[in-house]
Amino acid sequence: MSVAISFQEIVKKYGDTTVIPELSLDIQKGEFFTLLGPSGCGKTTLLRMVAGFNSIEGGALAFNEKVMNDVPPGKRNIGMVFQNYAIFPHLNVSENVAFGLQNRKVSKADQQRRVSDILNTVKIDIYKDRMPKNLSGGQQQRVALARAIVINPDVLLMDEPLSNLDAQLRVDMRNAIKSIQREVGITTVYVTHDQEEAMAVSDRIAVMKSGVIQQVGSPRDIYQRPANLFVATFIGRTNVIDAKLEIGTDGEASVVVGRDYSLPMLALQSQVKPGESVAVRISVRPEEFVLSEDGRGLAGKVVNNVFLGLNTHLVVKLDNGQEVEIIQQSAANDEVNIGQTVRLAILSETINVYDASGERNLNRGTRI
Amino acid sequence: MTGRMKRWDIWSLITFVIFAGYMIFLALPLFMLLIKSFFDGTTGDFSLAYFTKFFSKAYYMNAVWNSIKVTVSVTVLSMLVAGPLAYIMTIAKIKGSGTVRILILISSMSAPFIGAYAWILLLGRNGVITNFIFDVFGFRMPDIYGFSGILLVLTLQLSPLIFMYVSGALKNVDNSLMEAAESMNCTGLRKMWKILVPLITPTLLAGGLLVFMRAFADFGTPMLIGEGYRTVPVLIFNEFISEVGGDDGFAAAISVIVVLFATAVFLLQKFVANRKSYSMSALNPIEPKKLKGIANAAAHVYVYLFTILAMMPQAYVAYTSFQKTSGKIFVDGYSLDSYRAAFAKVGDSIYNTFIMAGITIVIITLAAVLIAYVTVKRKGAVANLLDTFTMLPYIVPGSILGIALLVTFNKQPLVLSGTAVILIAAFVIRRLPYTIRSSAAVLHQVNDSIEEAAISLGASTMRTFFKITVPMMISGVFAGAIISWISIITELSTSIILYTGNTRTMTVAVYTEVVRGNYGVAAALSTLLTAITVLSLLLFFKLSGKKEVTM
Numbered sequence: 001m002s003v004a005i006s007f008q009e010i011v012k013k014y015g016d017t018t019v020i021p022e023l024s025l026d027i028q029k030g031e032f033f034t035l036l037g038p039s040g041c042g043k044t045t046l047l048r049m050v051a052g053f054n055s056i057e058g059g060a061l062a063f064n065e066k067v068m069n070d071v072p073p074g075k076r077n078i079g080m081v082f083q084n085y086a087i088f089p090h091l092n093v094s095e096n097v098a099f100g101l102q103n104r105k106v107s108k109a110d111q112q113r114r115v116s117d118i119l120n121t122v123k124i125d126i127y128k129d130r131m132p133k134n135l136s137g138g139q140q141q142r143v144a145l146a147r148a149i150v151i152n153p154d155v156l157l158m159d160e161p162l163s164n165l166d167a168q169l170r171v172d173m174r175n176a177i178k179s180i181q182r183e184v185g186i187t188t189v190y191v192t193h194d195q196e197e198a199m200a201v202s203d204r205i206a207v208m209k210s211g212v213i214q215q216v217g218s219p220r221d222i223y224q225r226p227a228n229l230f231v232a233t234f235i236g237r238t239n240v241i242d243a244k245l246e247i248g249t250d251g252e253a254s255v256v257v258g259r260d261y262s263l264p265m266l267a268l269q270s271q272v273k274p275g276e277s278v279a280v281r282i283s284v285r286p287e288e289f290v291l292s293e294d295g296r297g298l299a300g301k302v303v304n305n306v307f308l309g310l311n312t313h314l315v316v317k318l319d320n321g322q323e324v325e326i327i328q329q330s331a332a333n334d335e336v337n338i339g340q341t342v343r344l345a346i347l348s349e350t351i352n353v354y355d356a357s358g359e360r361n362l363n364r365g366t367r368i
Numbered sequence: 369m370t371g372r373m374k375r376w377d378i379w380s381l382i383t384f385v386i387f388a389g390y391m392i393f394l395a396l397p398l399f400m401l402l403i404k405s406f407f408d409g410t411t412g413d414f415s416l417a418y419f420t421k422f423f424s425k426a427y428y429m430n431a432v433w434n435s436i437k438v439t440v441s442v443t444v445l446s447m448l449v450a451g452p453l454a455y456i457m458t459i460a461k462i463k464g465s466g467t468v469r470i471l472i473l474i475s476s477m478s479a480p481f482i483g484a485y486a487w488i489l490l491l492g493r494n495g496v497i498t499n500f501i502f503d504v505f506g507f508r509m510p511d512i513y514g515f516s517g518i519l520l521v522l523t524l525q526l527s528p529l530i531f532m533y534v535s536g537a538l539k540n541v542d543n544s545l546m547e548a549a550e551s552m553n554c555t556g557l558r559k560m561w562k563i564l565v566p567l568i569t570p571t572l573l574a575g576g577l578l579v580f581m582r583a584f585a586d587f588g589t590p591m592l593i594g595e596g597y598r599t600v601p602v603l604i605f606n607e608f609i610s611e612v613g614g615d616d617g618f619a620a621a622i623s624v625i626v627v628l629f630a631t632a633v634f635l636l637q638k639f640v641a642n643r644k645s646y647s648m649s650a651l652n653p654i655e656p657k658k659l660k661g662i663a664n665a666a667a668h669v670y671v672y673l674f675t676i677l678a679m680m681p682q683a684y685v686a687y688t689s690f691q692k693t694s695g696k697i698f699v700d701g702y703s704l705d706s707y708r709a710a711f712a713k714v715g716d717s718i719y720n721t722f723i724m725a726g727i728t729i730v731i732i733t734l735a736a737v738l739i740a741y742v743t744v745k746r747k748g749a750v751a752n753l754l755d756t757f758t759m760l761p762y763i764v765p766g767s768i769l770g771i772a773l774l775v776t777f778n779k780q781p782l783v784l785s786g787t788a789v790i791l792i793a794a795f796v797i798r799r800l801p802y803t804i805r806s807s808a809a810v811l812h813q814v815n816d817s818i819e820e821a822a823i824s825l826g827a828s829t830m831r832t833f834f835k836i837t838v839p840m841m842i843s844g845v846f847a848g849a850i851i852s853w854i855s856i857i858t859e860l861s862t863s864i865i866l867y868t869g870n871t872r873t874m875t876v877a878v879y880t881e882v883v884r885g886n887y888g889v890a891a892a893l894s895t896l897l898t899a900i901t902v903l904s905l906l907l908f909f910k911l912s913g914k915k916e917v918t919m
């Protein structure tokens with residue numbers, strides 16, 4: 001039975017320093033929800049508040065309306081997967097997995113059945129009698145996962161569970177985690193600072209900075225319509241360029257980049273009056289630049305060129321001295337030489353326009 | 369533990385009980401000692417008479433001076449002997465180095481006064497070596513009684529401690545540091561002086577402190593081999609024993625001075641060591657290399673000579689235990705008479721030792737597990753205070769703890785003097801630190817998340833502790849318990865103060881038999897002690913999978 005989790009103006013303090021100021025968030029039942037953010041932003045802190053290992057200094061944490069603030073961790077019916085796995089080194093695989101069941105009133109026969117079921121699900125049934133030290137990192141990870149979900153928790157909590165694995169295994173395991181989660185359907189809160197991993201597994205992602213949620217949304221929302229420049233630069237790569245937003249006398253908006261490269265913008269919201277202009281900053285992803293054929297666009301000089309097979313990465317120095325990154329699909333005879341002058345066109349439909357402070361996305365329909 | 373909610377739970381109760389134990393059996397006795405030293409024994413008035421008496425009489429100041437001379441000389445000499453020994457054993461391949469290490473370890477684990485009495489048998493007025501040299505070369509060896517004898521015995525006894533400390537530190541020096549120095553053209557002695565010495569200095573100081581405290585507190589050695597060379601522990605013992613039933617305030621006053629002095633040395637060492645400690649761990653430790661020519665021979669001679677000298681007392685005592693005796697004199701031929709006599713005369717002391725040390729070790733094991741847990745995982749004001757309490761035995765000499773316990777518990781409301789309880793309490797307090805330390809060391813390796821995992825799976829605090837934490841600590845606990853056990857059965861300074869006819873231990877029996885001149889019985893008992901020590905060490909190696917001991 002999984003639950004919805006709601007945070008109502010939750011506050012976390014360590015002594016006098018506030019790490020999380022009044023954070024509100026709703027996580028839906030059965031959802032795979034990820035907390036993403038740079039190191040030290042409070043992801044672990046928040047997760048451990050859900051687990052009950054961290055005290056809550058203000059606000060309320062509720063599972064399905066039931067306030068959990070003062071329920072001890074052992075009574076919250078949570079499954080937790082730790083960064084270092086926290087496998088009990090003196091117990092073998094099945095004993096590790098059975099540990100949580102032994103703390104509940106589950107008959108011996110039932111215990112055995114559930115343990116062997118879950119070991120099947122996570123595909124480590126052949127190692128059930130092994131001691132943990134004889135398991136590989138990925139296998140230990142699976143034991144930790146099995147141990148956390150065998151108790152049928154209401155919530156599954158995972159704090160950077162893959163960060164100790166090598167790159168290839170990380171990809172395999174995140175797929176495994178995702179499919180197991182879908183199969184058992186537990187509300188899952190997942191912490192990572194690897195944005196690609198977050199994109200791959202999550203239904204929704206909350207991007208955090210300094211204890212404050214910057215944006216909550218699906219991986220697609222967050223990548224395509226970042227709520228502010230922090231999110232835009234944190235998720236994926238992007239080029240931030242100063243520009244001017246002009247509203248024509250007819251009310252049509254356009255963004256002028258460089259001296260005279262003007263891009264018509266269809267869905268912007270701003271308080272600028274017709275005939276006036278205001279400074280903005282635009283975020284252009286590397287794939288939103290294309291080498292211009294018609295001579296329109298920003299002028300610049302190629303300073304680096306890296307062929308990566310499917311894609312080619314270019315670095316172009318614009319006339320104003322700023323360097324921008326470009327990703328092009330490699331084609332048979334498109335080699336661009338270093339030192340060559342080029343013009344860069346911008347695909348205006350997908351770029352994001354922010355106010356001068358970078359705090360607000362002016363594209364209409366951005367969900368925050 | 370980050371941000372865990374402070375709750376009153378079973379751990380608070382456990383902390384409280386342990387705390388109370390320390391208050392009753394350590395803090396209160398030391399406090400009573402302090403009181404006694406400031407109040408006149410007959411009139412009961414406040415008085416500084418004991419202190420003025422102590423500081424104004426040359427007789428007492430002389431003992432202080434003697435103690436300082438002995439302690440400083442032993443400490444310095446031990447460092448000079450054991451430092452190079454550890455260095456040689458680290459860089460040079462020595463044949464049989466494994467055996468050498470174990471022998472050195474065994475030699476350090478016997479009671480120092482057994483060394484004293486063995487060296488008397490060897491180099492004393494009528495010693496076998498003395499007589500041999502006189503017979504062959506016709507000349508009399510210089511006297512070993514007094515300062516030189518104490519120096520010889522304590523240095524041989526205590527330098528293994530420094531050897532073990534420094535060897536441990538050298539193992540953590542990464543070879544690349546040496547190579548880096550060489551690549552910058554810093555080689556040979558200069559490399560050693562510039563790189564190695566600074567790196568191991570903190571360890572050397574820590575080992576030095578241990579040697580200092582032990583040499584300072586040792587009472588059996590000067591008593592036996594000192595022959596009138598009075599040190600402070602001898603003074604305290606004489607004052608206390610000769611005045612039992614009368615006025616023991618003076619012994620208390622000397623004890624207070626000694627404890628203050630020891631504390632000052634301890635704090636000084638902490639201060640110096642803290643300012644220059646490095647944390648090191650070597651990926652690539654220094655490999656011993658085979659030396660060539662003279663250097664190789666010299667290295668071997670140095671190592672073997674030290675080992676032989678260190679093992680000599682126990683080996684010779686074991687030898688004499690199998691000699692035939694006639695009355696108190698050894699005669700030609702071999703027999704088990706001494707053992708028979710030992711069991712007949714002082715068999716009860718063997719029984720007492722096993723029973724009391726056995727009970728002590730059970731208590732120590734339990735208490736150490738709990739204390740280690742409280743101090744490592746439940747930091748807080750009370751835990752810190754507890755940590756300090758467990759350190760106190762390092763600076764309170766055994767005989768002083770014995771006196772303190774005796775003056776506290778020889779009257780109502782709690783009369784314990786003469787019982788096994790008071791000995792066990794003293795043993796527990798004095799030998800807990802070893803087991804706490806080794807338990808805490810393992811516990812530091814146990815990540816907090818392991819316990820959180822258990823709790824998140826619904827286990828109670830106690831179930832988590834017994835099912836998860838304790839099994840993970842157990843190897844460290846047992847390893848420490850064995851070292852505590854060895855140090856209990858070989859300890860003299862507390863038992864000699866606290867024992868009565870019914871609670872005589874083996875070391876007390878050895879000591880009294882030596883004093884009475886019953887060398888055969890003493891040798892048999894000592895050899896038995898050595899045998900138990902060796903067996904315990906073997907068990908330790910097996911359980912811990914290690915080949916060394918940290919104290």
Ligand SMILES: Nc1ncnc2c1ncn2[C@@H]1O[C@H](COP(=O)(O)OP(=O)(O)OP(=O)(O)O)[C@@H](O)[C@H]1O
Binds near residue numbers: 371
């Ligand atoms: N026990 C503590 N006492 C004081 N401050 C703490 C404590 N634990 C964490 N903090 C602070 O709280 C902030 C958030 O820490 P947290 O561990 O939640 O970060 P995180 O987002 O998980 O980072 P990472 O990605 O590095 O794991 C940090 O600034 C950290 O220094």
Ligand SMILES: [Mg+2]
Binds near residue numbers: 043044045159
């Ligand atoms: Mg974290």
